[in-house]
Amino acid sequence: MSKLLQRAGVSARALQISDRVESFVREKIVPYERDPRLGSHGPSEPLADEMKALARAAGVMTPHILDNGDHLTQRETAAVLIRSGLSILGPLACHTCAPDEGNMYLLGKVASPELKQRFLPRMINGSMRSAFFMTEPAEEGGAGSDPSMMLTTCKMDGNHWVVNGRKTFITGADGAGMGIIMAKSDDGACMFLVDLPNPAIRIERVLDTIDNSMPGGHAVIAIENLRVPADQMLGESGEGFKYAQVRLAPARLSHCMRWLGACVRANEIATDYANRRMAFGKPLIDHEGVGFMLAENLMDLKQAELMIYWCADVLDTGAQGGAESSMAKVAVSEALMRVADRCVQCMGGQGVAGDTMVEQVFREIRAFRIYDGPTEVHKWSLAKKIKRDWKTEHAV
Amino acid sequence: MSKLLQRAGVSARALQISDRVESFVREKIVPYERDPRLGSHGPSEPLADEMKALARAAGVMTPHILDNGDHLTQRETAAVLIRSGLSILGPLACHTCAPDEGNMYLLGKVASPELKQRFLPRMINGSMRSAFFMTEPAEEGGAGSDPSMMLTTCKMDGNHWVVNGRKTFITGADGAGMGIIMAKSDDGACMFLVDLPNPAIRIERVLDTIDNSMPGGHAVIAIENLRVPADQMLGESGEGFKYAQVRLAPARLSHCMRWLGACVRANEIATDYANRRMAFGKPLIDHEGVGFMLAENLMDLKQAELMIYWCADVLDTGAQGGAESSMAKVAVSEALMRVADRCVQCMGGQGVAGDTMVEQVFREIRAFRIYDGPTEVHKWSLAKKIKRDWKTEHAV
Amino acid sequence: MSKLLQRAGVSARALQISDRVESFVREKIVPYERDPRLGSHGPSEPLADEMKALARAAGVMTPHILDNGDHLTQRETAAVLIRSGLSILGPLACHTCAPDEGNMYLLGKVASPELKQRFLPRMINGSMRSAFFMTEPAEEGGAGSDPSMMLTTCKMDGNHWVVNGRKTFITGADGAGMGIIMAKSDDGACMFLVDLPNPAIRIERVLDTIDNSMPGGHAVIAIENLRVPADQMLGESGEGFKYAQVRLAPARLSHCMRWLGACVRANEIATDYANRRMAFGKPLIDHEGVGFMLAENLMDLKQAELMIYWCADVLDTGAQGGAESSMAKVAVSEALMRVADRCVQCMGGQGVAGDTMVEQVFREIRAFRIYDGPTEVHKWSLAKKIKRDWKTEHAV
């Protein structure tokens, strides 16, 4: 078990689950990391199915959701999801990956019993992937970091909604069995649950991106006269941004969890390399230039972990945690970028070669600093909050 | 009460004490910050006595030590000492300052009942300052960051020890009523408790340093044939480094606590300025260049606080916490340097002027990155530990 | 002669002058750095006069202005002013300091023959200091980084102008023999040359700032019904901002020059220390943690020097160089902050003590990042320029 990851303050049941997940990932999934069937948009479906079968056998499929459908607390989820990330393939195998984890969470919170029944079981048992259709192409001026710019529309037509628009960066759309689609009605933002594939939802292309851990990659999508039965709307018309908020903070935090796990593992690989590789008469780690980088990793990893648990505790009080999850997202992603960069640097040529997971972790974390809101957008919203708080405090 | 500082996870008694301390510091001590009696080596003795009298009246003298002589836990101490630091003068008023706080802790752990009785009461009631004589001048090749280079000697002569050597950076020596002196015997390092002033302990000069919060400043000292009765040795001959270790981690962490408080306050001042001052048609905070800096402060302050509580919890388990306190010291001091620097920058010309506490906090934190072990020494020892741990793990 | 500073590409006459300046500063001025007559607002007047007498004797008074009144080119000036900065006291001794250097430049470019005759000779021979009254107090919403917010007014009354307002951060006002005052008439900004002291120009106080190299410090000033004869207006009414532009870029660049010299010297001191001081069994420089910092200093110093010469060349073409001098100011000040910080850090406790010039250089450079426009204001104006250039390029 990783000695870097903290056990104090984690419940017994969460420790038990997370130990099982860690053993599973290290023993069963790490060997797949060099599997030639890994393609440039993540593992092929048969390979994914093979790993998922192992996860079910090991009792670690969707391990943060209990048999009765309850979710672990956010603090407990952190302990589990961090361990699932010790291999980049781990979240896929255990189905703790994005966007499924967030989609399951959202359905659990907002969906009607009928919609839950229809979609959730296949998501929880990992037999179906899902996608979340929110962001839109820049060239058309659609919603990117600023969701208010959403251009996709939905209009009632009898007892159906008709959806039209284009989406981009839709993670996992290629190969997904269901999708949550955001569009604007006259009331405001709406969400719909739809079965996939659907002839009205056309995958124009899968983007060629710097990261490649997400099954299905990130797709550009055209939605043309998609007709959705009214009862497949999630919640109420016009409440879409409110539901997005429900999903937002936990999903954002779960990214932090998984990527912390990946960086803990990258740091193990770099540490091992630095202890074995000689240069200028001594092991690399005896060069302060390298040893200091590993020491800095220790601190950054610890700080990332502490921020995750702190934010998890805030969410576990029932707070929405917008500001706290922004703080955690920025602090963790920037810390992990430094960690990944140092792992690469410590390993020299080996660090930029695909022979270990380190090179991919570096690329994934680079994307992470942008996905789910670039650092700058979060700082911007934090600055707004600081101003609001100051005004409240200085109001008459 | 500061909304930035966390209350969750802090015991009721510690919250009660820390609230009392915060109110006291904000209401009674902050007004002294612009007192003309503040000199370049900290407040004059009469001024210090005046503030201490207020602290006694408010029931916040040495607030982390209970009436029965017990210390609060480290976690509880953190809650209290952070608040005492909300003014740079707070730790002096409440006698939670360095090196007294660490000296009291050491005596509580190691001194004989007789030595405790002789020295501790006056320290705890704040009527006597103390000093810790360890570091030695660079030009003679003495002990700086590397304590094994200690040149000061002690030799038995009858029932006395005779001590000779030179010390530098001895904080608070000028004006102290007692001192803990480190010297080397044939057995190894030793510690002695001595009354001050003493004719054999000559203050050559008080250094002119970038910081000026510590009463008495930092002195260069000559010790010439100082005779110490054998029963004023602290513990055993040759065990001095072991005792230094006892003092080390908690004292190091208490620096982090006090300076976090100071930076929380500096951030309040900078935030207030940024909300009031206009430039280019809008308040500074509406400029992302300023608003982002304040957002970054939020994150750095939170991470510093989390590292402090994490390390406190490790110490509260009874562990020596060498590595953890190194990690906390580096992470906190570097984070606070960034915070203090941004506060200065947000305030423009006002940031480098002494009209607010911000300018001094910046200078103090600069020194903090060196005092108690420069960042580089801690990284060096962490790298050694990483290597040791790797070897243990990979041993047959 | 410093081997770090480049000689290639510098004219023979400039090399000759700059060698003379370097020898003078190193041999005659450096010894004054520990003179007890140095006060907290820079050297006393008698001490300054003593050093200036030495400069005259050595033929290095105002060395960048030739006997015929011509200025060296900016490239030549760089070679000279950098060397004058090798001691913090050097620019004062050689009268290459701010704000005098910029004020002389401005008068040389804009003043009428009568005003030149009246003021310049005493400025050039160093017998009179001068001040530039532009910035205004934040608490009143006056002109700081945004000069358009100027509140000080001037109104014609007969053949005099009557000036009213408050100024702050007026460097060298205390003790100056002349001042250039900015105020707003109905036409726009105006500049006036006035003899000092003057009963209508009251020094409210001298600020207590982080830096203390500037003779006279930085003052807060009240101007109350100051009457200035009309012929003491510099140039035309309403053209004040245009003249400020003339002064702007060269004055900004001259700061970079002097502070580069100071950091070259601080780096020499730190390098010497790192080669002599032992720790953990070897000289500090053999620790990569220290050696790398010195290597980074080499690169930052070189980059700062290259930026200065590049910007000087732009100014020497006759261009106003607003963007280039912003780039140079930001790049140089930020690089020198890193250099000064590393020098402090390499020297441990000695780095934060006033025994060497390093501690002061660190404080001065911190202020430099704000004086003459904080980093953020320059980035802001560069971003505006980038946008303008893009628009020009993409215009039909």
Add this chain to the structure above:
Amino acid sequence: MSKLLQRAGVSARALQISDRVESFVREKIVPYERDPRLGSHGPSEPLADEMKALARAAGVMTPHILDNGDHLTQRETAAVLIRSGLSILGPLACHTCAPDEGNMYLLGKVASPELKQRFLPRMINGSMRSAFFMTEPAEEGGAGSDPSMMLTTCKMDGNHWVVNGRKTFITGADGAGMGIIMAKSDDGACMFLVDLPNPAIRIERVLDTIDNSMPGGHAVIAIENLRVPADQMLGESGEGFKYAQVRLAPARLSHCMRWLGACVRANEIATDYANRRMAFGKPLIDHEGVGFMLAENLMDLKQAELMIYWCADVLDTGAQGGAESSMAKVAVSEALMRVADRCVQCMGGQGVAGDTMVEQVFREIRAFRIYDGPTEVHKWSLAKKIKRDWKTEHAV
């Protein structure tokens, strides 16, 4: 023509060539950037041949070597190679790429007339690629950053040398027509020129690396009883490291040149995006968070350019420039990493997608910080030089 790139101080002939190169790259090569024939190890051979034919037609094949075989000066080469890098494909098309550029330089300096005649013409006209076999696998403890660890051997056997060993990260070996192989004889390091492919030089695999601009990628190679005629040794036996030094600094600097060009272009793309894309009610560039990044890019690009020309000038004096090229390599690669990172960040999701060159530039620059000596190795050797210089200066 790029307005960012400086023309002052560049000779007329170099400006003429570099303008031709810039026009060629922008007009003819940029369109190839989205060509589907681009594979994961750079362009296919037919695609490369197609681009090279265009370069010959445009008169920009190996443009830094004149018709008479003379090389441009380093300063002139900088002007040309920077422009060739404006597309990642440019250096390949113009045959200014690594390792060919350095190999041609080395042959020009060291090879016998016969060897020059045999190999150079095909290299200069771009019809043959070459490789440089130096670095060796880490797992065997071979030469990485520390060339003294070389394990590959060469032994005389009659009038042939027999070479055995393994090499890794051999750029362009796959598809090369000639190779320069380093091995150790009893005399020391040796270099051999060999025709490729050769049955005794087996490509074990081409590494999967973070970068993919180099044709042929980076290969792992086994050399098994390779027999090289004695007259194909480059220079003398045992002088291999000396020749490596000849190649070293110019080759290192040429990396800086090409990647500066690539980052200038990435910055153009990001600037264009920031001016067009709206978010939160205004173009991205009007958000200081974005505008400041572009301003910082301006400064970093300028500093990189200045370092390159400075180092080129040193080399043009005939100096070996080891320290200067180390300084340039570190300063330029780290500056360009910041630039590339900011370009990605400004573009949000578009920055991590392969639709523009920005995403690839980011990955290439990450590798550049390691290739040709990781940053830390250069700092280490600079620290050694600082120590040597100090010793020289302080010797009796």
